[in-house]
Amino acid sequence: MELSLLLIKGLIIFAVFGITLLIATYSTYAERKVAAFIQDRVGPNRAGPFGLAQPLADAVKLFFKEEFVPANANKFLFVAGPSLAMLTACMSSAVIPFGGTLLIGGEYIHLQAIEVNIGILYIFGVVALGVYGIMIGGWASNNKFSLLGAIRAASQNISYELAMGMSIIALLLVTGTLSMRDIAAQQGQEIFGVSGMNWNIIYQPVGFLIFIICAFAETNRVPFDLPECETELVGGYHTEYSSMGMGLYLFAEYVNIFVASAVMATLYFGGYNFPFMHQLGLPHNVVTILGTVVLFAKIFFFIFFFMWVRWTLPRFRYDQLMNLGWKILIPLSILNVIITGGAILLKAELF
Amino acid sequence: MQSLSNRAKKLEKKPMNFSERMYLPAIFQGLSITMRHFFKKKATIKYPEETRPMSAVWRGLHVLKRDEKGRERCTACGLCAVACPAEAITMVAGERKRGEENLYREEKYAISYEINMLRCIFCGLCEEACPKAAIFLQNDKVAPARYERDEFIYGKDRLVEPMPIQNL
Numbered sequence: 001m002e003l004s005l006l007l008i009k010g011l012i013i014f015a016v017f018g019i020t021l022l023i024a025t026y027s028t029y030a031e032r033k034v035a036a037f038i039q040d041r042v043g044p045n046r047a048g049p050f051g052l053a054q055p056l057a058d059a060v061k062l063f064f065k066e067e068f069v070p071a072n073a074n075k076f077l078f079v080a081g082p083s084l085a086m087l088t089a090c091m092s093s094a095v096i097p098f099g100g101t102l103l104i105g106g107e108y109i110h111l112q113a114i115e116v117n118i119g120i121l122y123i124f125g126v127v128a129l130g131v132y133g134i135m136i137g138g139w140a141s142n143n144k145f146s147l148l149g150a151i152r153a154a155s156q157n158i159s160y161e162l163a164m165g166m167s168i169i170a171l172l173l174v175t176g177t178l179s180m181r182d183i184a185a186q187q188g189q190e191i192f193g194v195s196g197m198n199w200n201i202i203y204q205p206v207g208f209l210i211f212i213i214c215a216f217a218e219t220n221r222v223p224f225d226l227p228e229c230e231t232e233l234v235g236g237y238h239t240e241y242s243s244m245g246m247g248l249y250l251f252a253e254y255v256n257i258f259v260a261s262a263v264m265a266t267l268y269f270g271g272y273n274f275p276f277m278h279q280l281g282l283p284h285n286v287v288t289i290l291g292t293v294v295l296f297a298k299i300f301f302f303i304f305f306f307m308w309v310r311w312t313l314p315r316f317r318y319d320q321l322m323n324l325g326w327k328i329l330i331p332l333s334i335l336n337v338i339i340t341g342g343a344i345l346l347k348a349e350l351f
Numbered sequence: 352m353q354s355l356s357n358r359a360k361k362l363e364k365k366p367m368n369f370s371e372r373m374y375l376p377a378i379f380q381g382l383s384i385t386m387r388h389f390f391k392k393k394a395t396i397k398y399p400e401e402t403r404p405m406s407a408v409w410r411g412l413h414v415l416k417r418d419e420k421g422r423e424r425c426t427a428c429g430l431c432a433v434a435c436p437a438e439a440i441t442m443v444a445g446e447r448k449r450g451e452e453n454l455y456r457e458e459k460y461a462i463s464y465e466i467n468m469l470r471c472i473f474c475g476l477c478e479e480a481c482p483k484a485a486i487f488l489q490n491d492k493v494a495p496a497r498y499e500r501d502e503f504i505y506g507k508d509r510l511v512e513p514m515p516i517q518n519l
Contacts (some may be wrong), residue, residue: 038385042395312385313378 013094013113020093024254025055027303031254034307062247070240074140081137082241082248088130089255095119096262097184099272099292103284111272111292112181119180120168123263124161127218130256131157134220134227137249138237149236152318153227156217159325160224164214166333167207170340171267174203184271188278196277199270206336208268210329215260217325219253222310226318261302262295269298410473410488413466415511418456423511424485427461434480439470456483464510468494468503 029044029051036043044051069078096119099111116122131154138150175183189198201208217224228236235241238249265271272291282290316324370376396403405411416424427444445462447455454460471494477486497503 034389037389037393040388040391040394042393042397045397308382308385309378312381 008109009113012111016093016096016098016113017090019098020090020255020258023258023299023303024251025059027254027257028058028250029055030303031307031310034304035311038308038311059247062244065243067243067245068240070142072142073240074142077136077140078240079245081133081135081140082245082252083133084136085130085133085252086248086255088126088133089252089259092123092126092130092259093255093262095122095180096259096266097181097271098262098295100185100188100288101284102288110181111288115179115181117177117179120172120178120183120267123180123259124165124168127256127259128157128161130218130252133252134237134249137241137245138227141237141240143240145233145235146237146239149227149229149233149239152229152233153220153237156220156224156226156321156325159322160214160217160329163210163325163329163333164218166330166337167204167210167214168267170207170333170337171200171204171211173337173340173344174200180266184266184273187270188273190278194275195279196270196273197275199268199273201268204268204336204340206332207340208264210333210336211268212264213324213329215264216306216309217321219256219260219306221253221257221306223313223316224321225315226321229315231315257303257306258299261299261306264302265295265298271295405490407490409490410475410478412468412489412492412494413471413477413505413510414487414489415464415507416485416487417512417514420453421514422452422454422456423460424456424483425461425464426457426459426483426485427464428459428482430480430482431477431486434476435471436474436476437470437472439467439472440477441465461507464507466505466510468505469500 032054033043033051044054047053047057069075094113095116097110097112101108101110103109134153135150138146138153141147172178175186177183177186183200187198187200188196191198191202216222220227226236227233228238230236233239238246241249272288272295274291274294277287277291280287418424427442429442429444432438432440432442442464443462444459447458447460473488475488478488494503494505
């Protein structure tokens, strides 16, 4: 029993890790294709059919480039920066439930790597650590532009984590739990006679808006990609990086996008739940597998949305970024918490 | 001030209203524009597989023609070199020896005939000047890219039409 449980957990962890890396790899390809399509071009189409081998070619190119360390850089921290960025990016997908339960041999197996009852806090903690990778790498490069990019990244992440945390508090008032598994399961309940549609977006539309804006800022994506603002800072925090150091930073960004998309899909868009999931009369395992497919469809939509926005909007100015974070999003999220709390009290009073 | 054309528009800088200050409607408008472009026909021509259609009178790479018996038509009269506005054509004339009648049509022929493709502007005046219908600009070939400048000077080896197979 113990060994089989360990084996199953190991398998799920391995699968989640592999899927995360695979999706991050092909996000680079998707990004270039989306960019090209939006700009009326065709994008990479030379390596393999439809250019599908392009990410492999890019990786090989990065591996064969010189790993350059500037003369006055702190060598240990210079290597530690991108490694830390990649490590924290990969850690956060551990608590996300990628499906319901599979019934195999009379036992229910949860399609989730690790269940902790503070799942959301864990994700927030790990994502907050992610900025250290950028900060350390930018400082260790011993370059003015890198340092400016790193400082921007740090202050931007701190500013937007506040609003993000407040929007999550309003969500927690609704769900009453911090566990990702419970939050996903709750959204499978029946609403207006349709099972699997009790999504949190119905209760928290403003909270979701704040959350998605903050998610863009946390992953350093356009319109909040000021840490790597090439018009002002050459390349930002990764100016001095080449080869796989650079590759890890870029890769960590895509892993972060995947995780942010998965978190948004799980917290607000019903996770692995889909309409009529319990009313179709399908076997348990089929529903679970369909749910996983649906969850990945939601995740892919959000990844696409990240890219869609990137190739639509221009970049913020730094003071505009700070104004939006401190003067608009934080008051709005506090208001959202108050209104949500009031509504819950009112509901308890009336019904 | 009175505008000269009376077409100047008077613009007023109004303060933004609430929905404009929220920026979200404008963002969705932008997203819809980019989504429309996402499904538009792409402007790219995938070059090696697909080529731009060429006109029937397209003036491309030169060719020195042979007559129906496989003899070179060019007599090195030099009219093409005189007509050439870019001075891209040079040639050296020579006298046909006994026994070369099957190679050259007239008594005089071009020992060397060079066109500098970097100077040539593909105007086709050499084609019009030629009294022997010897030089033509093909409508299906272009001078390809090269690494060295001297490779753009095309001699007779690359200009003269290859022998028809039955005459070999």
